[in-house]
Amino acid sequence: MVPAVRLLYLSGFLFSFATAVQLHLTAATRKSHSPEAILDNVDDLLYFVDVSLGGNNFSVLVDTGSSDLWVAGNVPGTKNLSVLESLGYAIGNPITGYINTARLDFDGFSVEDQVYLLVSVEDAQKTSFPQGVIGLGPSASSFIRGSLGNSNSADPPLDRIFQQNTTTPSYMTLLLSRNPSTEAISYQSSGQLTIGETIPKLEAVLDAPKLPVLVDQPIHQHWATLLDSNGIIGPDGQIISTTTTIPNPSEGSSEQLHVMFDSGFTVPQVPGYIIDAIYGRIPGASFIEDGTKLNTSLSYSNFWRLPCDYEVNVSFIFSGQEYPVAPLDLNRDMNLQDGDGENICMAFYQTGIASSASTLSSVGALDMILGMAFLRNTYALFNFGDFVDGTTSSVGNPYIQLLSLSNKHQIHLDFVNARLGGKDSTGTQAPLLPSPQSHPDGEPASGSNDGTSGGGSVTGDPSNDNSSSPSRPSVFAAWMSILGVLIFGVC
Template sequence: VDDASDVTYTTTMNIGGRDISVLIDTGSSDLWATGQIPNSTPTNFTADVTYAQGDAGGYISIAPVQFAGYTIPDQAYINVTSGDPPSVDGLIGLGPYMGSTIRTTVGSPSADPVLNRIFAQNTSTPNFLSFILGRSSGPSQPFSGELTVGEVIQGFEKISGEVKNEVQVLPTSDSGDQHWALSLDTFTGPDGKAIPYTTTVPNESKPVAVLDSGFSLPQIPGNISDAIYGRVQGAQWLTTSPVGPVWQIPCEQELNISVTIGGKVYPIHPLDVSLEITINPDIPNICVGAFQPSTIGFSNAAQIFDMVLGMSFLRNTYTLINFGDFVDVNSSVTADPYIQLLSLTDPGQAHQDFVSTRLNNVDTTSDSQFALLPASSQQSS
């Protein structure tokens, strides 16, 4: 997995004999590519995949594909010629097949997403995906990341003993919006206290979070984001180009937060709580809050999930997604899909990383200017 400044993660796959760098996206379920693809046969079907930002459209075509050591002789993908796609050569959707626009358009398992095709034709392969996203700004995590299909990443075998968090399964009527979503226990703020929040998802007692490797900035409820950044001295809620409305805070401000899932606490590295951005090389960098108030425009989003935990969360875990019976083949075997998360962030080492990266090895984090304001002085987005 290649890491572009902690905001885009790509891997190389072969489509039709051409090596293409594709964005890895657990939040969608379709494969698409731009440009000329050799050994590709167009169909009569067209499709357009819509994302939280942008879309990608074109003819559905068929080509041989190689991915993660597996070969699919006749994979359906969109040869993109229209829309406003992300600025990459391609994208591989790693989400559940029910959310695939290509599968729905063609109406056949032969048009299933890449991972479903792999699992269907390689029945002895364990049907799970696992990945680690690297952190380019952290000195203690020098690798860019890794992704595997059907095997655990070497050195991280402890994942097998982690809690198996049930995937939140939507009713059949909403299955097109199915994501890799799980229940979240609590969000703990920089003051060490749990941030109160009540889920908006019907029939759920806990908040529902989607794990989405395609989202740079996690999208969370406004009151949680405000509790993280609103008490920072000098914090401002601003519209900043090119990221839009965001919390902006001093780059020297260390914030330590955590997320509890399945009874397990996952500390978030302070370099993931705020991101350093270069707007103009002639002026100092700015730092924006990574966990931003949700701006997702889906009309029914509040009925399906409460938040999207994107890259800034996922960099802190080794993530294993077991597809269970979310594989589109006839089978008498029923198995519930689940997600396992292995914590990768040690708070002590993370603090040292922050001091080294943001403070030039001079620890000023205990200075009064970095103390949180009283709760009564908290700002709102």
């Protein structure tokens, strides 16, 4: 995870499931008193949740963009299946470990013989999440499951839970908190993850529009849906025209972008022309090709630097519902100064993937990845429907529901308090420029980066035993060096 490109890929070794250690599919049980799965917020950059394997606790990254569980450390009673998997990063050394099974306890559920990847502590400490990752995506994208013959006994944790608790609704919900120590903002409740139930007082998410999950790229099944046609409201209050770059999309019109929701991505990835429409018209904004020229710790390239006191407002529209994004999620204070002692703030939505032959084969048919800086503004429900391994089409199609949590008045006040010392001067801030500013090369900003992102999403074909894939845009490593964030020590 760094401002450049990070990719998590897995290479599975050929494995004969019939001759391997038998995985016993034992019922997952619900404890009578379910503890809340509270999320630990690391400076609004990563979110972790506790899981227990073999009785030992691990603080793992919450990642809706991948579908496998891996941990590093001691797991009492674990069973090694002698099947080697390798997790490699575009930056840094690859992580290698063996597929194991152990008892999993997670959010009040218990699963016997849950498959997971056990890696060495030394290898894990070279990543941004030294205790592990729990993938919460569809099982079709599970590399471990593919390596073990696609048996339902090799399914990811959530599938196992839903299969064996038929009275539990097959959905999970995710609430990402905002860290009040990062900016001077009003208090928010703790982030939480729930399985089969909603958080009290947020039950209205069940009445939100059901956004169908796109299934036109089954090899790369993600929590993805369609944005409404021209479904972005820019800083001037006007819609931004949108056009998908996916050739011959099987779902949606040419004006509808294919959007993935990924809790493992710190910085949302958005097409360049949209980034320019959002940030390029801001007075005083400048396009920076090399962040280290501003501050040697800012190892980021090709981004918009913004005046820290300029309020930016953007909304996304899904199924006719507007979802405002907090200005503090659009304009990020880096807690760094340039050579003149001026604070450095930057656009926190960046240009990422663009559909092409290579990205379609490695990532899937996507135009945007809306990560943490979007999800913090919503309460999200992910209904697995017939994604759950072993279910039939009669179960119903998977869908996503989003409840907006960003009250426009409150997110404005948060910006005023954090950036303007509590004195609202936004009414007199300079008006937007008539058109986006030029770049040094005379072209619209591409907004690329050169590090890795907060996320563990997996690319490549999970059914291919020797798959590899190109780098995935990512940002966390740079944030780690910039902010000096220390993630939880390994058990």
